[in-house]
Each structure stands twice: as structure tokens, then as C-alpha cells.
Amino acid sequence: MKHLPSLRDYLDALADIDDLHVIDEEVDAELEIGAIARHTTEHGGPAQLLSRIRGHRPGFRVLAAPAALSSRPGSPYARAALSLGRGADTPPLALMDGLVAAQAAAPVPPVVVPSGKCQENVLLGEDADLTRFPFPFLHQGDGGRYANTIGTFVLRSPDRRWTNWGIARAMLHDAHRMATFTGSPQHIGVIDDLWRERGERTPFALVLGAEPAVSFVSAMSLPEETDEAAFLGAYFGKPLELVRCKTVDLEVPASAEIVIEGYIDHDDRIPEGPMGEMAGYIPEAHSWLLPAYHVTAITHRNDPIMPVVCAGKPVDEDHTLIGLTHSARWTHYLREAGIPVAAAWMIPETAVHVLAVTVDADWRETTSFTSSQELSRAIGEACNAFPHGGWWITRIMVLDHDLDPTDLRDVLWGFATRSHPSDGIHVVRDTAIMHLMVCYTDEERAAGTGPTVVFDCIGDPSLRSTAFADNYPQDVQQRALALIAGGLPPAAGIA
Structure with missing residues (x-):
């Protein structure tokens, strides 16, 4: 360092x-x-x-x-x-x-x-x-x-x-x-x-x-x-x-x-x-x-x-500083609260309004949560109770461990394909909110309270991903990477 x-x-x-x-x-x-x-x-x-x-x-x-x-x-x-x-x-x-x-x-x-x-x-x-x-x-x-x-x-x-x-x-x-x-x-x-x-x-x-x-x-x-x-x-x-x-x-x-x-x-x-x-x-x-x-x-x-800093449309320092440091706070806090968190990431591209939480691969075996809905609700309630932290968040996405919460492709893929359009939603009422959040009504901002939505984006464990890192054996992956690294550049005159 x-x-x-x-x-x-x-x-x-x-x-x-x-x-x-x-x-x-x-x-x-x-x-x-x-x-x-x-x-x-x-x-x-x-x-x-x-x-x-x-x-x-x-x-x-x-x-x-x-x-x-x-x-x-x-x-x-x-x-x-x-x-x-x-x-x-x-x-x-x-x-x-x-x-x-x-x-x-x-x-x-x-x-x-x-x-x-x-x-x-x-x-x-x-x-x-x-x-x-x-x-x-x-x-x-x-x-x-x-x-x-x-x-x-x-x-x-x-x-x-x-x-x-x-x-x-x-x-x-x-x-x-x-x-x-x-x-x-x-x-x-x-x-x-x-x-x-x-x-x-x-x-x-x-x-x-x-x-x-x-x-x-x-x-x-x-x-x-x-x-x-x-x-x-x-x-x-x-x-x-x-x-x-x-x-x-x-x-x-x-x-x-x-x-x-x-x-x-x-x-x-x-x-x-x-x-x-x-x-x-x-x-x-x-x-x-x-x-x-x-x-x-x-x-x-x-x-x-x-x-x-000229604050505004993401991503600027309001989002990098808050996103990175609060993500570290969220991750530490949720683990201390007994939630099986792999990582919690306040997404800078959302003006740090959205928290993406990935859960440990073995949460079904190592915790008492009986369903992804129960786990997602517990995460929402824990976030609401987080002192001096919950007011930044309007939405929480609970995601599988195979997704990188810092990669928007992974987050949107998980949200779109693993969250049920109606049953995968849990609303936490009367959470603390910030007056700067224009998605809330004038009355909610004046009162400092409004709803937070939790999206259960945990997929069926039987799903098989087609992603390179998930689908192919290690020896095939290594061979493919070696071939890609040693391939001829376009300038080599391919007919």
C-alpha cells in the first residue's frame, strides 16, 4: 500500500x-x-x-x-x-x-x-x-x-x-x-x-x-x-x-x-x-x-x-466517494447483522439510490432463511434499521453470488431474468429518505420518510448459466484464453 x-x-x-x-x-x-x-x-x-x-x-x-x-x-x-x-x-x-x-x-x-x-x-x-x-x-x-x-x-x-x-x-x-x-x-x-x-x-x-x-x-x-x-x-x-x-x-x-x-x-x-x-x-x-x-x-x-466537484448526472464524486465508502459500511453492517452477504454495492450510476446486495452461494445451507423472499425481506428490514445509512437508498436488489454488483451488465441481467415481475417485490414502508431524492413526492421529502422497494433477484438454483466463467471447464477456459492471446491481429492479412 x-x-x-x-x-x-x-x-x-x-x-x-x-x-x-x-x-x-x-x-x-x-x-x-x-x-x-x-x-x-x-x-x-x-x-x-x-x-x-x-x-x-x-x-x-x-x-x-x-x-x-x-x-x-x-x-x-x-x-x-x-x-x-x-x-x-x-x-x-x-x-x-x-x-x-x-x-x-x-x-x-x-x-x-x-x-x-x-x-x-x-x-x-x-x-x-x-x-x-x-x-x-x-x-x-x-x-x-x-x-x-x-x-x-x-x-x-x-x-x-x-x-x-x-x-x-x-x-x-x-x-x-x-x-x-x-x-x-x-x-x-x-x-x-x-x-x-x-x-x-x-x-x-x-x-x-x-x-x-x-x-x-x-x-x-x-x-x-x-x-x-x-x-x-x-x-x-x-x-x-x-x-x-x-x-x-x-x-x-x-x-x-x-x-x-x-x-x-x-x-x-x-x-x-x-x-x-x-x-x-x-x-x-x-x-x-x-x-x-x-x-x-x-x-x-x-x-x-x-x-x-460539479455535482449532477452520475457518475461524479458524489457517487464515487459515497458509493465506494458506503458500500464498505453496508457490507460490514449487514454481515454483523447476520446476513450472508458476499458484497453490498451502492451503484454509482444510479446516483447511489440503488443498493445491489449479492448473497453467499451457500446461504440455503448455512442460514435459517427458508426462501429467497424471506432473505430479501430480512435484508430490506436490516437496511431500514441501519443508522445514518438507510436514507440514501430507494431500491435494493438482492442478487446471486455469481453476479458482480459493480458490473451493470450483471446487475441488469439478474434483475431482468431472475426477479419475478410481481412476486419478486417487497415494499418497506416509512423508511428514512433524503430531501434531495426527486423520485419521492413533496410531502414525503418534507416528512423525511417514504417507501423503499426490495427486488428479490435470486434465481432458481437449478438454473445453468451460459457465461464463460460458469459454463466451461477450467481446462477449456485456459485453452480458449491462450488461443485468444496468441491469435493473429487483423493486420496479418486474413484472406
Whole structure:
């Protein structure tokens, strides 16, 4: 495992696999950054490093599509793999296995070092001006420029027992204030509630451009009171390096590109939204009045690089980060609940609305479930009970072990041919849902509850697949592969 300790190390790794493109021409923060990010995301292009942003001093750079699907042939999850210290060609289920294993490992707390590159430049008070930075206006229909789309908020509970890293969008309001759409049950919202209940302002830090694994763990929704920094320490087998902030009692990754410090003023409410979001749509044109995040300091590296995600039609970072990390959470949770799960995969192409669950081949012999319908219902009920997880899912597909849940061909084949059109459906009523899910009614989104559908896609065990890996003896498979590998190319002049 190769731990990349900074965003710049990550960019070097992307360049090594030809998955980074540098744009030296001047780019406008008004829609052009968003358009570049959207196009390269939707068409599987390389990450885009924008070197010159109109109206901002030379040296301020933007990285578009930092963790979207890769342009590397045959390895769409190469950016995720490099971020998590694995080889670029590591398949997604293997990446998920590492995240599953780390959930059972002993935490490795971070170490606080005396200084870090994130504080090469320190702006305090009036000099901590957000408008110095090229925060983009991403979509037509957004309510404003967004200061955060993939950065990590750091909050700590008043008793100092729990430090949480989480991702939330943040809209620029003026030179010293942002509005951030957070709230319970999101963990940074839970911590903010603790401060508000005490009648105190909430200290925060917003980390932009940390080492690449930070974004993945910040999106992972680990159990309450889990320290994400210590989880990453366990994952990599060594502690992360943090530095103390300048104006708040928090620590942040030492190699980060930009850190914004401040406090949440619950009495100062400012507008936020709308914004094009992970479901792929611009919501109705209204905004919310949310507590203001007041800025007290900004620190940054020389020539800082600001990662930007333009959320929308899948697959972008909203789907790769959430899909991969939540799949690891789902797999671990369902196994702990006694479900015979081979893998659980939140399908990024569905805007992470659909969970594909494959079950162990021997579930009929090793469990007490008497039918696939009973097993599917149990999976649906377990998903509904998953704290801080079930609200992402609108549909669950329960599939046989011979199908790869990360392969859409397998998932659709299993769904279409093994799920009975009427009897293969189980509806779980009144599950927690997210307000961003436009497939629900206005009333359901306002209430935060709606139905989740479970599809029983487990086939009759007597079915015989015609697939290459299933149908042919091993010696025939090996002979066929050898013949294919040694065959003549078309240019050899076949008559």
C-alpha cells in the first residue's frame, strides 16, 4: 500500500497513469469551471488542473473532477485506488474489502506536528477574505458561488470526546461568511447541535485539498463518535500528521492546500441554495436561511490548489466517494447483522439510490432463511434499521453470488431474468429518505420518510448459466484464453 501524503503527490500519481490534463489558458469561475468539470466527468476524461483563473492572482489553481471515474482504460476506479494507497488497476470490490477490514481494526490516532505546509500563508481578521479565492459558480440555477464541494469540515464536540470529519456543501455569502447545508443526522450537524444547545458558537475548520484519502473517509459515515483521522491511521497502518489551527481549537491535515477557520453563529442566518446536486437535478428555485459560518482565518500553501466537484448526472464524486465508502459500511453492517452477504454495492450510476446486495452461494445451507423472499425481506428490514445509512437508498436488489454488483451488465441481467415481475417485490414502508431524492413526492421529502422497494433477484438454483466463467471447464477456459492471446491481429492479412 502506498500512502499519498498530499494532494500534490496524488497529482503526480495521476500524471504517471496519464489521467491528468493541465489547462494553461485562462478559465472563468463563472460557469466555465463547472462546465469543464461536468464534461470530463460525464465523458470519462482525465482530471483537469486549471492553472489560470480569470480575476485571481497567478498561482491560484483549481482541480476539477479530482475523484471521478478515471480515463484509464479498464480501470474506472483508478483515482479512488490511488487515493486509498492501492495500485491504479485495483478493482472496486477489492478497494471495498480494505475499507471493510479497517472497520474492525484498532484505531491509530493522528500525531500533531509543530508546523505544516497548509500554513505557509496565514490570513487573519479582515485579511481572511474568501473572495480572494476562485470559488466557482457551477450550474445555471445555483443560488451563488460555492466555497466547498468536496472539502472536509472538522468539528469537535464541546466535551472534546469526538472530532468529526464530514463533507457538506458551502455557499459563499460575502468576504467573511458562508452558508452550509448541514443538520442532524449528519454528524457535523449532531456536533453543531451540541454547541447550540449550550448557547455557544461552534468552532469549525474547512479543509480544501487534503491528502486524497481524507475525502473518502469524510464521506464514509462511520459510526457516531468515530475519529476519521484515527480510522485512516488504522487503514494505512501509520498515524496521519495534523497541525493546530491558528484561531480555533481544532487540528487539520498538515499538507492541506487551504484551511478556512471560524465559528458558526446560530443567530446570524443567511440564504443558501439552490444547488445542482447528487441526484442530477437543480431543485426548485428557493433557498434556506441557515446559520452563518463566520471566517476568522484562512491559511494556505504557496500556489494553492482547490479541488472542485460539479455535482449532477452520475457518475461524479458524489457517487464515487459515497458509493465506494458506503458500500464498505453496508457490507460490514449487514454481515454483523447476520446476513450472508458476499458484497453490498451502492451503484454509482444510479446516483447511489440503488443498493445491489449479492448473497453467499451457500446461504440455503448455512442460514435459517427458508426462501429467497424471506432473505430479501430480512435484508430490506436490516437496511431500514441501519443508522445514518438507510436514507440514501430507494431500491435494493438482492442478487446471486455469481453476479458482480459493480458490473451493470450483471446487475441488469439478474434483475431482468431472475426477479419475478410481481412476486419478486417487497415494499418497506416509512423508511428514512433524503430531501434531495426527486423520485419521492413533496410531502414525503418534507416528512423525511417514504417507501423503499426490495427486488428479490435470486434465481432458481437449478438454473445453468451460459457465461464463460460458469459454463466451461477450467481446462477449456485456459485453452480458449491462450488461443485468444496468441491469435493473429487483423493486420496479418486474413484472406
